[in-house]
Amino acid sequence: MSVKTLKIDNKDIAIEEGATILQAAQENGIPIPTLCHLEGVTDVGACRLCLVEIKGTNRLLPACVTEVAEGMEIQTNTEKLQEYRKMTVELLFSEGNHICAVCVANGNCELQDVAIQVGMDHTRFTYRFPDRGVDMSHELFGIDHNRCILCTRCVRVCDEIEGAHVWDVAMRGAACYIVSGLNQPWGEVDACTSCGKCVDACPTGSIFRKGETTAEKERDRAKLEFLVNAREKHQWTR
C-alpha cells in the first residue's frame, strides 16, 4: 500500500493512497463539518458542508469524496469556508420546519450540532414554513418530512446495508421529498423489514421511533459500523 503525504491546515499528514481528505482530516483530529456523510455507506457529496480549499484549484471541493493526492495543500477553515458553511446551515433551517423545542431529536441532532459548530445562531433567510406531511403508518416508526434535510442517509443505508431499498427521492428541487416504496405509506411497503437502520442513520428528528417524545431520540450509531465490519472483516462481535 502506498502512502501519500500532504498538508491539511498547515499540518503535515501521511495517509494511505485512496483515502479521502475527510478521512485524513478526521484521523488527525481536524474537524470538518458533515451531514450527508455516513461511515459505511457510499458518499454522495450532497450537503456541501465539507467543502475545502485546495491550493492550485479555484473550485471548492468536497472532502468526503475527494481523494488525497501527493503534496496537496488543503485549507479546511478559511473565512470564506466558514461563511459558506454558515449560509448552508441557514438555508437548511429556513427550508424545513425546525422547531427544536418540540422535536424528538432535540439535543441529539446532527443538524443542531453542525449549527453550533459553524456558529449559526439565526438565519438571515426567509423561513418558508412548508406544508409537508408526517407518515405514521408504520407499526414501529414514523417519518416527519418537515425535519428532513434530504441527506439521503436513510436511502443509502436501506439500500446498501439492509438491501431493501425502501427509500428514494421523489420530485425535484424544492419539491423533493423522501418516498417509501412506490410512493406508498411506509406501513404498506412490504420490502421494509422494520430493521430500524434508517432511524439510526437519520441525522435529524425526521425518522424516529413511535412513542419517542421531545428530546428522546437516541441512535445506535455503532450498529452500522458493526454491520459493516461484520460483512467486510467478519468480526461478528461488538
Added chain:
Amino acid sequence: MDLADLLEIAETQRTKQKPTRVHCCTSTGCRAARSLEVLHNLKSATEAAGLQDQVEVVGVGCSGFCGRGPLVEIDPKNVLYEEVKPEDAASIIDTLKGGTATATQGDLNHPFFSRQLKIVRQHSGKLDPESIEEYIAVGGYRSLYKALYEMSPAEVVEEITKSGLRGRGGGGYPTGLKWATVAKMPGDQKYVICNGDEGDPGAFMDRSVLESDPHLVLEGMAIAGYAVGANHGFIYVRAEYPLAIQRLQKAIQQAKKYGLLGSQIFDSHFDFKVDIRIGAGAFVCGEETALIQSIEGGRGNPRTRPPYPAQSGLWECPTLINNVESFANITAIIREGSEWYASIGTEKSKGTKIFALTGKIRNNGLIEVPMGITLREIVEEMGGGVPDGEVKAVQTGGPSGGCIPASLLDTPVDYDSLMAIGSMMGSGGMVVMDQTTNMVEVAQFYMEFCRGESCGKCIPCRAGTVQLYGMLTRLLKKQATQADLEKLKDLCYMVKETSLCGLGMSAPNPVLSTLRYFTEEYEALLQPPAYLNGKVTAGSVENSEL
C-alpha cells in the same frame, strides 16, 4: 458496402434527381404553421400542371428562417417564399411556367442569409432528412470511409485536435483533448454518447440539426467511436422532440441496412451501433453525469466529478460525451482537413456556431456564423435590429449565461470574449432585449427556471435558488432595502461556488451579469432602510410562491 457501392448510390441518386427541386420545410417550426399541407398541395399542383417529370417537390429540413415559415425554396432558381399558406401552393408551382406567386418572396441576399457560413447546416433545408440516398449523394459517409481506410484512430484524434474544435454544448472544452483522453483509457468496452437533451429555454439548434440532417450526427458519432475505440453509441434526445426521434430512428435503420452502422462497417473490422435513449425532459439531464445516470435507468442526478466520464462514465466504462453540434462538425473536419477548419473563426474559437436568434428582433431564426463575428453584426445586420426602439441587451448562454449591454455589442462572439464580459457562449440561445425590458425581471425569469429545474440533490442549489428567486421577487415588489441587495449578492456567490453541478454553479449568472451592467435598475427598486420595520413579515413573499 465498399467505396464503389457508396459512389454508385450517390451517382444513381444524382441522376434520378429532376432538374428543378421545390423544397418545402417539414421541420417542427414550419409544421406548426401547416407546412405539411403546403407540401401536399405543392405535390398535387405539380401533377396538375403536368410538371412531374421536371419538377420534384421535396419535404426538407429546417433552413433556419423559422420565424417566417413555412418556407418554400425553388432550386436552382434560388427563390424563397415566406409564410406560405396551403392555398399559395398552386401559384408557386405556376411560377415555373411564368406565373406569379401569391406568397411573399424572401430576399436571399439579405445579410441574414449572406452573412452566414454554413458547415453544420450546409445541407439543412436542402435534403430530404428521411432519405439516406440524398445524404450520400452530397458526399455523406465519405468521411467515415476516409477515417476507416485512410487514417489510424490516433490520426483521427490528431485531426480533431488540430482543428481546434471546442464543445458546442456550452462549456467549450477542447473536443480533441476529450477524444484523446477517452482513446488513451484502457479497457475493451467504451461508449460514445451524443447529448441531444437541449434543455435551455428558447434553444432549438440541436433539434433542428437532428431533424434536418440526422445522418450527419450519426456519421460524426461513428467516426468518434472509431477514434476512441468504442463500438456502442447512445444518442439521448428528450421526448419533447418526437420528430427528431422518429427521423433518427429511420436514419439508423437506413444506415444499418447499407452496412454503414452495425457490424463490420464498410466491410472493415469496425463495429458501431447506435441506440436512442429518450429523456423525460429535465434540464439537469443535460449535465453529463446526470445524463449517464439517466441512460443507466436511474434518477437523473449529477454526481461529483472527478471521476470524469472519460475515465468512468456509462456503467463505469470510459465514455465520450459530446453535443449534437460538436458531432455534426466532425465529417467536415475529416473531409476538408483540420487546417481548413482552423482557418475559420478566431485564434481560440475555431469554426462556426449556430445560434437561435430570438426576442425583440426583426429576423428570428437559426443562424450559423463564423466565430469572431461581433454581436452587433448579428443583431443589427443579420437580425435587422429591434423592430421599434433600440437594443438594450443581448442575453446569451440561457440560464447559465448573462446579459450583455448594448454598449458591448462590438464584442466578438467567441468563448473567451463572452466569458470575459460575464456571459458565455452556452449552447446557442441569443435573446435580444429592447428598452422596454426590465432587467431584474429577466434575472427573475431565469432564476425561476433554475429553481424549478434544480434536481434537489445539493443544498445551495435546491434551497439557494428558492431564496434568490424570493429576493428578486421582493425587490420587484419594492419590498427590499440595500441590505437585501447585499444579501442577494452574497448568496449568488455562495450558490455559484458551492453547488455540486453546473446547474447550480451557473444559476446566479443572469443575476450577477444584470447586477454588473444594470445596477441602477436594481437600486431604483430599493426602499429606505427603515422600510422593513413592521411593514413586511418574514415569509410573506415566498410562501405564496412555493
